[in-house]
Amino acid sequence: MNVSFIxxxxxxxxxxxxxxxxxxxxxxxxxxxxxxxRRLAKKIHAQAVPEISGTLRGDCVIxxxxxxxxxxxxxxxxxxxxxxxxxxxxxxxxxxxxxxxNCGVLYPVQTFSMHSPSPESIPFCIEASxxxxxxxxxxxxxxxxxxxxxxxxxxxxxxxxxxxxxxNFSNHLFVIAENILKKKxxxxxxxxxxxxxxxxxxxLQSPADVQTxxxxxxxxxxxxxxxxxxxxxxxxxxxYRLFSQSIRERVRRKK
Amino acid sequence: MNVSFIxxxxxxxxxxxxxxxxxxxxxxxxxxxxxxxRRLAKKIHAQAVPEISGTLRGDCVIxxxxxxxxxxxxxxxxxxxxxxxxxxxxxxxxxxxxxxxNCGVLYPVQTFSMHSPSPESIPFCIEASxxxxxxxxxxxxxxxxxxxxxxxxxxxxxxxxxxxxxxNFSNHLFVIAENILKKKxxxxxxxxxxxxxxxxxxxLQSPADVQTxxxxxxxxxxxxxxxxxxxxxxxxxxxYRLFSQSIRERVRRKK
Numbered sequence: 001m002n003v004s005f006i007x008x009x010x011x012x013x014x015x016x017x018x019x020x021x022x023x024x025x026x027x028x029x030x031x032x033x034x035x036x037x038r039r040l041a042k043k044i045h046a047q048a049v050p051e052i053s054g055t056l057r058g059d060c061v062i063x064x065x066x067x068x069x070x071x072x073x074x075x076x077x078x079x080x081x082x083x084x085x086x087x088x089x090x091x092x093x094x095x096x097x098x099x100x101x102n103c104g105v106l107y108p109v110q111t112f113s114m115h116s117p118s119p120e121s122i123p124f125c126i127e128a129s130x131x132x133x134x135x136x137x138x139x140x141x142x143x144x145x146x147x148x149x150x151x152x153x154x155x156x157x158x159x160x161x162x163x164x165x166x167x168n169f170s171n172h173l174f175v176i177a178e179n180i181l182k183k184k185x186x187x188x189x190x191x192x193x194x195x196x197x198x199x200x201x202x203x204l205q206s207p208a209d210v211q212t213x214x215x216x217x218x219x220x221x222x223x224x225x226x227x228x229x230x231x232x233x234x235x236x237x238x239x240y241r242l243f244s245q246s247i248r249e250r251v252r253r254k255k
Numbered sequence: 256m257n258v259s260f261i262x263x264x265x266x267x268x269x270x271x272x273x274x275x276x277x278x279x280x281x282x283x284x285x286x287x288x289x290x291x292x293r294r295l296a297k298k299i300h301a302q303a304v305p306e307i308s309g310t311l312r313g314d315c316v317i318x319x320x321x322x323x324x325x326x327x328x329x330x331x332x333x334x335x336x337x338x339x340x341x342x343x344x345x346x347x348x349x350x351x352x353x354x355x356x357n358c359g360v361l362y363p364v365q366t367f368s369m370h371s372p373s374p375e376s377i378p379f380c381i382e383a384s385x386x387x388x389x390x391x392x393x394x395x396x397x398x399x400x401x402x403x404x405x406x407x408x409x410x411x412x413x414x415x416x417x418x419x420x421x422x423n424f425s426n427h428l429f430v431i432a433e434n435i436l437k438k439k440x441x442x443x444x445x446x447x448x449x450x451x452x453x454x455x456x457x458x459l460q461s462p463a464d465v466q467t468x469x470x471x472x473x474x475x476x477x478x479x480x481x482x483x484x485x486x487x488x489x490x491x492x493x494x495y496r497l498f499s500q501s502i503r504e505r506v507r508r509k510k
């Protein structure tokens with residue numbers, strides 16, 4: 001397939017590399033920041049185009065920009081029969097559907113950073129405005145991933161919300177843990193095997209069945225001592241209390 | 256080394272298996288529940304003893320019981336010069352120090368479950384009442400782990416608190432994510448590659464440098480929509496709000 005990108009950030013960069021590797025060609029890259037478009041285009045041997053219309057010559061154009069920039073980009077794209085996709089978990093297909101006959105969503109359930117290698121596995125949630133478009137998107141997604149799921153915008157939004165809990169909020173817990181250790185000149189490295197095991201467990205059992213810790217067993221004394229240790233960090237204390245309460249609630253409901 | 260256990264739960268079971276594998280001998284197992292002691296003893300070809308004094312014949316006895324049961328066990332153990340250890344992250348060495356001359360702590364920074372294989376990597380935080388005891392514990396721990404750190408009870412308590420944030424609370428986030436997906440008949444499997452990548456990232460960079468998501472970029476609309484999606488789940492909503500606030504606070508402090 002012949003693909004172009006509007007946007008030149010993390011998502012565009014990693015998807016472009018992935019598609020190239022799978023034998024697709026990447027035609028053109030457009031960005032509101034021409035220097036960024038040139039940088040990505042150079043990396044993937046594509047053409048940086050100065051006008052958004054330059055991205056509409058292939059089979060499909062992928063709008064990979066921040067969620068709140070999608071409406072402005074949609075306005076700028078001239079009327080076209082080319083397949084137009086966005087990559088957002090949170091935004092509905094209708095953002096594109098009101099203007100383009102052939103459109104869809106290709107949402108990678110992953111986190112990308114500029115200087116990291118592409119993740120080994122990327123599930124895709126896809127959706128399209130019609131059968132022919134869906135077939136095209138399915139083919140494209142399946143050429144680079146074994147996990148491709150067709151779902152509507154409401155379902156995808158739930159996946160995105162769940163992804164925020166698992167990725168963004170877990171990472172923030174690691175930030176808090178790192179700070180707790182730093183106070184004693186200890187390193188997060190000490191917890192990496194535990195984190196690995198936490199993740200390994202939920203491949204075998206539901207996380208609901210492997211919950212452990214002071215809150216799960218109702219160890220009030222340890223919880224009080226932990227809160228005292230958190231000292232003046234009010235937000236970490238509130239999180240500790242709320243997690244403990246939420247874990248207790250589930251214990252009570254299970255009984 | 257010749258080791259005995261008081262307690263026959265997850266920690267005793269996994270440590271006993273680990274020590275045996277490293278060439279140590281496990282002598283005796285005592286438990287307040289004799290049937291549990293017999294079950295573990297049978298598994299590791301040790302002797303289930305009916306009296307706590309039966310565990311004091313080797314080089315070292317490991318008290319691997321729930322934190323709040325340690326004081327009662329300490330009372331029951333007769334005066335001895337045998338090295339007495341506990342395995343708790345939260346409890347101080349002084350719990351043992353007031354009664355035993357040779358005592359220490361061997362805290363495995365890991366999570367164990369009854370029916371899972373032993374984790375591949377277990378860091379140990381160790382502490383002892385004197386140099387000779389510390390040397391013994393160090394030798395024992397190093398025979399089964401490459402990550403052995405000597406630290407005092409206060410430092411260990413911080414490690415335990417950080418472990419609660421990374422393991423217990425992360426797992427609870429996975430529980431919430433699974434519930435969000437279940438509402439749409441979707442499976443947590445869809446998020447496993449994202450969870451893997453979240454963990455892979457913090458091996459390369461501090462979690463503070465890889466925080467992403469709606470809160471990090473100040474995307475108020477997505478946050479409002481996520482809160483609406485959480486519907487009547489008040490606890491999940493409170494967690495969402497508190498995490499977003501805490502992430503925003505750190506963004507502001509960095510600026």
